[in-house]
Amino acid sequence: MENKKDENLMENLISLCKRRGFIYQGSEIYGGLAGTWDYGPLGVALKKNIENLWWKRFVLDREDMYGMDAAILMNQNVWKASGHVSGFSDPLVECKKCKKRFRADQLEDQKKCPECKGELGEARQFNMMFKTHIGAMEDDSAISYLRPETAGGMFVNFKNILDSFHPRLPFGMAQIGKAFRNEIAPRDFIFRVRELEQMEIEYFVKPDTWKENFENFRKQVWEFTKDVGLTQEKVHELEVADGDRAHYSKRTIDFEFDFPFGRKELYGLAYRTDFDLKSHTEASKVDLSFFDEESKQRFLPHVIEPSFGVGRTLLAVLSDAYTEDVLGDEPRTYLKLSPRVAPVIAAVFPLLKNKPELVAKAREIFGELKKEFGRIIFDDNGNIGKRYRRQDEIGTPFCITVDFETLEKDVGVTVRDRDTGKQERIKISELSSFLKSHI
Numbered sequence: 108m109e110n111k112k113d114e115n116l117m118e119n120l121i122s123l124c125k126r127r128g129f130i131y132q133g134s135e136i137y138g139g140l141a142g143t144w145d146y147g148p149l150g151v152a153l154k155k156n157i158e159n160l161w162w163k164r165f166v167l168d169r170e171d172m173y174g175m176d177a178a179i180l181m182n183q184n185v186w187k188a189s190g191h192v193s194g195f196s197d198p199l200v201e202c203k204k205c206k207k208r209f210r211a212d213q214l215e216d217q218k219k220c221p222e223c224k225g226e227l228g229e230a231r232q233f234n235m236m237f238k239t240h241i242g243a244m245e246d247d248s249a250i251s252y253l254r255p256e257t258a259g260g261m262f263v264n265f266k267n268i269l270d271s272f273h274p275r276l277p278f279g280m281a282q283i284g285k286a287f288r289n290e291i292a293p294r295d296f297i298f299r300v301r302e303l304e305q306m307e308i309e310y311f312v313k314p315d316t317w318k319e320n321f322e323n324f325r326k327q328v329w330e331f332t333k334d335v336g337l338t339q340e341k342v343h344e345l346e347v348a349d350g351d352r353a354h355y356s357k358r359t360i361d362f363e364f365d366f367p368f369g370r371k372e373l374y375g376l377a378y379r380t381d382f383d384l385k386s387h388t389e390a391s392k393v394d395l396s397f398f399d400e401e402s403k404q405r406f407l408p409h410v411i412e413p414s415f416g417v418g419r420t421l422l423a424v425l426s427d428a429y430t431e432d433v434l435g436d437e438p439r440t441y442l443k444l445s446p447r448v449a450p451v452i453a454a455v456f457p458l459l460k461n462k463p464e465l466v467a468k469a470r471e472i473f474g475e476l477k478k479e480f481g482r483i484i485f486d487d488n489g490n491i492g493k494r495y496r497r498q499d500e501i502g503t504p505f506c507i508t509v510d511f512e513t514l515e516k517d518v519g520v521t522v523r524d525r526d527t528g529k530q531e532r533i534k535i536s537e538l539s540s541f542l543k544s545h546i
Contacts, residue, residue: 113367120367120429121296123440127501129153129425130297142293142301149501150421152450152482154304157420158283160334160447161306164327165413166281172308173268175282177260180241183250185259188390189383190354191236195255199233199291202226210291235288253287258412260284261309262383265395276397276408277320279310283417295368297418304417311397311408314381321358321378324413328362328374335420336445338427341365342373355382364423373423375414381407424448428502434528442502443526446545451503452482453542456494458510460487469509472520472535479539499525504545507538
């Protein structure tokens, strides 16, 4: 699936992300740290917009979802009960010649080093959790881990939600938070990293209703791909086979996306049965069962888990939006971002920055729109053509220009469309409704 064009696209996208303040290499002035990335101002804004859309769809717009923000560090027994301490691992091989390490399941030839062509050793299982110690002592009792997923924090708080809110089934717990995985070979920009952010739901259901709830979330995942503006033809479902599913899953669908480096997993939807609540009940000796008032029965609910990667969503959005074309006589690069996720909805310009009356009016319009929409910037750096190109590159859907006709004839401002380059006159009093109609 990978070709020269896709490689170039990825290189160009990474370059744009750094140049325009979306994403920087972590610890760059010290030579970087593999698998870590820092989000600049525009990257943070894009990430927050994605997270807000997810939170709105899956939490704010529903009556059956409870938000969570669990601690990153937890008692080590949480991860023993979930199976992570014994089984959260990948196959690692080491080159006998250059000593570099690789994931065996990602190599075409598991006998030959892809770097120096030396001989690879035997594969061994490598646990991907980051281990640390709590407090001053460094004995086994002080061991903790940076969480490898956000799910664990929700399962251990299941009883707290029951006691605090007394929900009826079905109901869910939702969380956006950091997770950490000591990847053997982080790669493909922000696709596979050591520090990531997840948007996850644990949805608790009666055992005999899992299929209908699973199907409902399958449809909701598709709707979310539309929320963030992904091209639907680039999103695919993969029914994960029995032998490839996680040990706790009875059914899993992977939602894959056509990234520049190939079709890869974007989201996951799993039916986890009662594995987690049962495991934590046995390990903690705390009753995590649910009493159903309708049937007068007590049982362990089953779980549907939709899992979304924030970084992977952001990378899919950026790679899907990256566009090169010719506008007028000039080639240009721009991000065709949906107004719903674009870091900046509109940029406000004075036609000339050395004309105080134009600057004052532009500042006035900017101030009013900024109060209402937030994602508005003021730009008077360089000539108008350079401003357009700069805003195109960061994906700003609209550029609003205050010119002399705005002041003299009261005909409004010119609004330029990012995708077509076309301009239209819009009255200042109608700018707010115009932007709302596109968001």
